[in-house]
Amino acid sequence: MSRFALKQEIEDFLYMEADLLDQREFRAWLDLLAEDLVYFMPIRRNVKFGQHAEKENTKQGEGISWFDEDKWTLGKRVEQILTGVHYAEEPLSRVTHMVSNVRLLEVTPSAEDPVEVVVGCRFLVYQNRVEYESNTFIGRRTDTLRRNGDSWLIARRELILEQNILLAKNLSILF
């Protein structure tokens, strides 16, 4: 397979995945997650020039981030929505996930026979809730995808949300 064809395949996968979330196929979405998934959204801080690499984002594996969790916890989030009494998502929000700026950052071992792919993209997630409530979440995303037969599993997802103080009351949707 050429690198071009691989990129096409990966993009299709990302769009299909976004569609599952937007169609509220939450359980099917969970099936796309590897058992050893890392799902991470740091908290961003206002730091002095020169300290960004070291201090701007909270770190995976330490302290408090917006999300620093595994598949079990995401499974719980889905389970909670499906109770029908998780009032922050009952009635369900209307959500659209946009994915763009897709780039293959690493392909292992090769584009001809890819086993693992690190793919960068931008996300724009629009949430509309009940009547007047709406939130726009924009940021950069880096996913590690692992070959799974004809398809892929998400092994790692890092979401860099472009906000300091969170401007939404909740992060009750899946990213």
Next chain:
Amino acid sequence: MTTTLPIDQMIDTARGTISREIFVSPEFHREELEKLFTRAWLFVGHESQIPKPGDFFVSRMGEESVILCRDTQGSVHVFLNSCRHRGMKVCRYESGNTSLFVCPYHSWSYTTDGKLQGVPLYRVLYEGQLDRNEWSLIEVPKLHVYKGTVWASWDAGAPDFMTYLGDAVDHLDQVLDCRDGRPGGSELIGMHKWVLPANWKFAAENFLGDTYHNPSHRSVDMIGIGPSARAGQSGRRDNEYNKGQHVWASFPAGHGVHSVWMPEDFDYQPSYAQYPIVDEYFRHCFYERKKRQGDKARIMPFTGNLFPNTSYHGRQPRGLCVWHPHGATETEAWRFFLVDADAPAEVKDVLRRFYMRYSGPAGMTEQDDMENWLYATKSSTGTIARRYPFNYQQSMGAYKHNDPIPGDVSTQITEQNARNYYQVYARYLKGEGWDSLLGTGETKQQAAE
């Protein structure tokens, strides 16, 4: 300063009604900023955020930005984050270490003890006019560090913090003390900051002792997200208190708590299933705490709110949350998560993961709170809605004094904590003196059973 607002009609705690106006009206919001947030003791930060000389953390009191700072001599200060010349924020980093706060606007600079040091072109433009000693950063007149937590008040006449805290101290200690009962020793493991379109008092009241809202958390209780959830346990916490007597206590200065009074012979309840190291840590701490604290160890915490806007979770999870007013119908929430500083790494790791899935905007439990506070605020802004007060008549009179712990104590779910809170709130808005604000000037009304 007197107010033109009909406070006593709007806050009628004897009848158990409170006007919706206090949750939505810009007038009340302004009055709160003028008369409450300029006087009450407010939580500013944790010493573990500023361990070294020159360390600073930019915090907030009411709607205003302040700098919590340790000066080069090691003393702790809280300054208004605003240059004395034209008001620009002198610091827009969240935390760091510095020897000077340099204003970006005209480059006036201040040392870490707040003194105005640098004034560009001083000799040419200001000599003989500007006395630098008079133009230091504006500093809070009252500051107190209690077991690592830093508190401040803008009122030079305010009573000292420990007097203000009163008997609520025994409950705050459950948050701040080491799990093994040694005094203090907590460290900040991280923070959340977010804004929510709700009046800040909904949040404060939620923690003050509104246990009645438990059904709103049914979804997490059904699926189980607690420390032992991976072992299949439902609920959002471990069952540490199943033999205890729940108590709701309120205090004359406006504080309210929901704690548990454990029986004399209470024993450790296994928790943190699937994390033997963590279970062992808490087991060890449990017996050490009992040994150290004796009868006091029988108090175990759920939640509380220190007047006006600092709430806590005492144990699962553990931390402080400040509900900053951000307009009449918006709140900026800052949560400070705590762990024992000397706990093993695995204990801290399990705790932080639990804190994240429980608390704040990404927390499965508190998301439902935020939904309620938002729509409770929104649907109270209407002209018709504002004609009808909220009901606060739950468990009227059903409390005793100092039984089994200090304060007005109820052993059933109650809105007494809220009635007491808004009584004190009304006194601030009426501009009353500290005797009244501390509740020391009145005869305590004993409970009608």
